[in-house]
Structure formats: structure tokens, C-alpha cells
Amino acid sequence: MHAIIDSLFTPIGDDGMIGILLILNGLKVTLFVTFFAVILGAVLGICTTLMKMSGRWYLTWPAHIYVSVIRGTPVVVQLVILYFIVLSALDVDKITAAVIAFGLNSGAYISEIIRAGIQAVDKGQLEAARSLGLSQGQAMKEVILPQAVKNILPALGNEFIVLLKETAVIGFIGGVDLMRAGEIIRSRTFEDVVPLFTCAVIYLLLTYSFTLLLSRFEKRLKQSD
Numbered sequence: 260m261h262a263i264i265d266s267l268f269t270p271i272g273d274d275g276m277i278g279i280l281l282i283l284n285g286l287k288v289t290l291f292v293t294f295f296a297v298i299l300g301a302v303l304g305i306c307t308t309l310m311k312m313s314g315r316w317y318l319t320w321p322a323h324i325y326v327s328v329i330r331g332t333p334v335v336v337q338l339v340i341l342y343f344i345v346l347s348a349l350d351v352d353k354i355t356a357a358v359i360a361f362g363l364n365s366g367a368y369i370s371e372i373i374r375a376g377i378q379a380v381d382k383g384q385l386e387a388a389r390s391l392g393l394s395q396g397q398a399m400k401e402v403i404l405p406q407a408v409k410n411i412l413p414a415l416g417n418e419f420i421v422l423l424k425e426t427a428v429i430g431f432i433g434g435v436d437l438m439r440a441g442e443i444i445r446s447r448t449f450e451d452v453v454p455l456f457t458c459a460v461i462y463l464l465l466t467y468s469f470t471l472l473l474s475r476f477e478k479r480l481k482q483s484d
Contacts, residue, residue, distance in 0.1 A: 266444055266453040278444045282457060285440030288354060290465075292436065293423045296361035300422070303366025308373040322370070329367035335428040337364055342432040353434040357426070365422050372418065376411035377403060409480055416473040420466050427462075437461060 265271075267278040310322035329337065341363075342356040351359075380403050388398035430439035437458055444454040 262450050262453050266448050266450045267457070271444060271447040276447075278448075278454065281435075281440045281443060282437065282454075282461070285435055285437040286461060288429070288435060289423070289426050289437040292354060292357045292361060292426050292429065293419070295358045296365055296422060296426075297419055299358065299362025300365025300369050300418075303362065304369025304373055307366060307370035308377070311370070311374060312377070326367045326370060329364055330371075334361070334364045334425050335431055338428060339431055353429070353432050356432060357429050357434055357436075361422060361426060364425075365418060368418055369415065372411050372414045373407065375414075376407035379410045380406045412477060412480070413473070416469070420469060423465060423469075424462060 267282070269278075270276060271278050271281075307322045307325060310318040311326075313319060338357065338360040341360045342351075342353065346356050346359070384402055384406065385398055388402040389395070393401065426436055427438035429436040430442060435443070441454040441458040445451055448454075
């Protein structure tokens with residue numbers, strides 16, 4: 260009990276910093292980065308999928324290179340290179356750099372998820388839509404994509420959970436996310452158990468809550484079929 264009070268509810272340094280407030284601020288950063296990175300990743304994922312399926316080499320090749328580079332390198336390496344090299348001259352703050360880095364990373368994986376979802380729809384659906392007079396774009400928008408979204412929803416939810424946990428490396432560029440907040444408390448109080456288990460429990464609660472919400476949403480979609 261003393262360890263909890265000393266780590267989370269009393270000043271942990273000469274600057275009067277309180278551990279629990281540091282944890283809450285770190286949690287806010289983690290959720291902010293995850294939310295906007297998912298939005299950026301979804302936009303990039305859709306664009307990349309369309310480029311790969313266009314059949315034009317000048318669109319297909321850049322999309323393939325982007326997906327291959329992102330999937331072939333660790334996210335922490337991408338984050339460090341983006342912040343310290345690519346964006347170093349633009350004076351971009353750490354949180355914005357993290358959103359861009361994780362959005363770029365997520366976009367590559369989401370594009371593969373969307374592509375798999377579209378390919379899982381029976382080809383006859385597209386042919387039937389075209390035979391009814393719909394254009395290629397209308398057929399994709401009105402017939403294929405609604406079915407593909409249902410197919411990829413579990414995978415998209417899993418991607419969000421993975422991204423939420425991957426943001427724990429923001430500390431590599433000096434950002435204070437949830438995990439980094441725990442590390443700061445640990446370094447100041449020399450207490451390992453309380454800050455690290457606090458971070459682990461918060462991550463667990465976040466992922467479990469999102470999984471539960473996604474599961475209920477999937478059930479509603481099935482009921483509407």
C-alpha cells in the first residue's frame with residue numbers, strides 16, 4: 260500500500276510531479292495518437308488499395324513499395340527515422356510525428372486488410388452489378404465495399420488494438436505516453452512493480468473494452484443481415 264501511495268499519489272520529485280497525474284497525461288497522449296493514427300491509416304489504406312487494384316503500373320509500383328517497406332521494418336525504426344531525419348528540418352512536435360509515423364505504419368496493414376476483404380467477395384457480385392448497368396465505381400461503392408467492410412471488421416478492430424499497444428514506443432523520441440509515464444515514475448521512485456503494473460492494467464482494460472464493443476457491433480451487423 261505504501262508503494263502505491265509513494266508512486267502514484269505523492270510528489271515524486273523536486274518539481275512536485277504527481278505519479279497518477281503523469282499516468283493520466285500519458286494515457287491522454289496514447290489515446291490521441293492512436294485515434295488520429297487510425298484515421299490517417301484508414302485514409303492511406305483505402306488510397307493504397309485503390310492504387311494497387313488500378314492496374315496502372317505508375318500507381319501499382321509505389322503502392323507495392325510503400326507496403327513492402329513498412330511491413331519489412333519495425334515501427335520503432337520508422338518512428339525514429341521519421342522524427343530525427345525526415346521531419347527534423349520542419350520543427351514538427353513529437354506527438355504529431357508519432358501520429359504520422361503510426362498512421363503510415365497502419366496504412367500499409369489496413370490496405371492489405373481491405374484488399375483481402377474485397378477479394379473475399381464473390382466475383383459474380385461485381386459481374387451482376389455491371390450487368391445491371393452500374394459503372395465499375397458504382398459497383399464497388401454500392402455492392403462490393405459494403406460486403407467487404409463486414410468481412411474486414413474483425414481484422415480492422417485487431418489492427419486498432421495492435422496500434423494502441425505499439426504506441427508504447429513513443430518514448431524513443433522523447434514523447435510522454437502511458438508507458439513512458441510509467442518509466443519516469445519508476446526512475447524517480449526506484450519502485451518497479453506499481454508503475455509498470457499500473458500501465459499494464461490500463462492497457463488491458465483499454466484493449467478488453469474495445470474488443471467487447473467490437474464484438475457487440477459485429478453481432479448487430481449479423482442480426483441486420
